[in-house]
Amino acid sequence: MHNLTPSAIELVDFYDDGEQARHFQFRLLDGAVSASADPALTEPTLTKQDTGWQKVQIGQFFMLNVPGVGEAPFTFTQMPDEQGHFRALVRQMGAVTTALFGLQPGQILGARGPYGIGWPMNEISGKRILVVGGGCGLAPLVGVVDHLVEQQNYTQLTVVYGARSQQAKMLNPERERWQQFIPVFNMIENGDLNGDENEYHGRPIDIMPTVLDSFGELPDVVLLAGPQVMMFGMADYLVASGVYDHAIYLSIERRMHCGLGTCGHCYLKHQYICTDGPTFRWDVLQPYLPEDH
Ligand SMILES: Cc1cc2nc3c(=O)[nH]c(=O)nc-3n(C[C@H](O)[C@H](O)[C@H](O)COP(=O)(O)OP(=O)(O)OC[C@H]3O[C@@H](n4cnc5c(N)ncnc54)[C@H](O)[C@@H]3O)c2cc1C
Ligand code: FES
Numbered sequence: 001m002h003n004l005t006p007s008a009i010e011l012v013d014f015y016d017d018g019e020q021a022r023h024f025q026f027r028l029l030d031g032a033v034s035a036s037a038d039p040a041l042t043e044p045t046l047t048k049q050d051t052g053w054q055k056v057q058i059g060q061f062f063m064l065n066v067p068g069v070g071e072a073p074f075t076f077t078q079m080p081d082e083q084g085h086f087r088a089l090v091r092q093m094g095a096v097t098t099a100l101f102g103l104q105p106g107q108i109l110g111a112r113g114p115y116g117i118g119w120p121m122n123e124i125s126g127k128r129i130l131v132v133g134g135g136c137g138l139a140p141l142v143g144v145v146d147h148l149v150e151q152q153n154y155t156q157l158t159v160v161y162g163a164r165s166q167q168a169k170m171l172n173p174e175r176e177r178w179q180q181f182i183p184v185f186n187m188i189e190n191g192d193l194n195g196d197e198n199e200y201h202g203r204p205i206d207i208m209p210t211v212l213d214s215f216g217e218l219p220d221v222v223l224l225a226g227p228q229v230m231m232f233g234m235a236d237y238l239v240a241s242g243v244y245d246h247a248i249y250l251s252i253e254r255r256m257h258c259g260l261g262t263c264g265h266c267y268l269k270h271q272y273i274c275t276d277g278p279t280f281r282w283d284v285l286q287p288y289l290p291e292d293h
Helices: 095-101 135-151 172-178 204-214 228-240 282-288
Strands: 007-016 021-033 061-066 070-075 085-091 108-115 128-134 156-163 184-188 199-201 221-225 248-251 279-281
Touching: 021 108, 061 095, 070 085, 070 095, 070 135, 085 095, 085 135, 128 135, 128 204, 128 228, 135 156, 135 172, 135 221, 135 248, 156 172, 156 204, 172 184, 184 204, 199 204, 204 228, 221 228, 228 248, 248 282, 279 282
Parallel strands: 128 156, 128 221, 156 184, 184 199, 221 248
Antiparallel strands: 007 021, 007 108, 021 085, 061 070, 061 108, 248 279
8 A cells, every 4th residue: 555645844945046946945854744635734734654765866756745735746956864854946837836936934844755766876886977957857967966976986977957048047056066076068058158168058969079079988877857858869869979878867757646656647658757767768768759759
């Protein structure tokens, strides 16, 4: 029997991070919040419950529950620490995220998880790694880059980030921190550059010849997250450039309801994005996609 009871979390703080996006810090409380969907419920009911929050894998996701409004899946940008603090970058889209943006620090909401399959951290450790994120899609990759940089557990690590404009750029503090240690290429599709030597006009794919050259040989592993059209185009380009399809991993998003492989909302031909993913190897994912992906 699946447990759909969310754990109680406190909204600790937040800051604006790009257009209509905020980086939130939450704290797990010692208990679980009632799964009641009663719209009159403004404060969740706390009950004691054991959770698996201390074992979150980088790349997994959680279902955020705004009481009386609903649930939506989000990636961890920082895994829960010993005090239960964790972070997520959220773009305002619809009912759940708009309600979240209306909350203030100190308010209690719910979260259940962690769910899904994270990035293959053991397989990528020590390798020559290329990380490509587009827009809000850099969020699932933050934990990977932070971990690798902290552990210095790579032979080469390069990040390419794409944003529509200056205003749309997200996760600026993270990228500024990383570029003290590793190459970071920031690609701006429209409008002015900010004068930063790491910033270029165009889309991530436009800088790929330079990036691949910088690896000398091709990267051993590539991690992609962001808009689907960007990821699939990038994967096709990299394979055409000689990168093995089994060396490319992507994080896929679909509308989700249960997060547990039971409701079928995230079904993609015989695969549930919530339990078989959200991270997939490109050669594994491809047979499940339409031919004209
Ligand atoms: C595994 C996973 C991890 C995610 N991580 C993050 C994250 O870290 N940060 C973040 O901001 N968002 C993330 N998302 C996306 C987020 O869950 C959705 O934007 C969510 O639906 C917002 O809920 P809402 O009620 O505010 O908007 P909704 O009312 O659900 O949606 C508003 C609009 O967005 C569209 N939409 C919603 N979800 C999707 C989707 N998955 N694919 C395409 N269109 C969609 C709807 O059709 C509608 O037009 C993730 C999604 C998945 C599946
Ligand atoms: S969200 Fe229900 S099966 Fe994946």
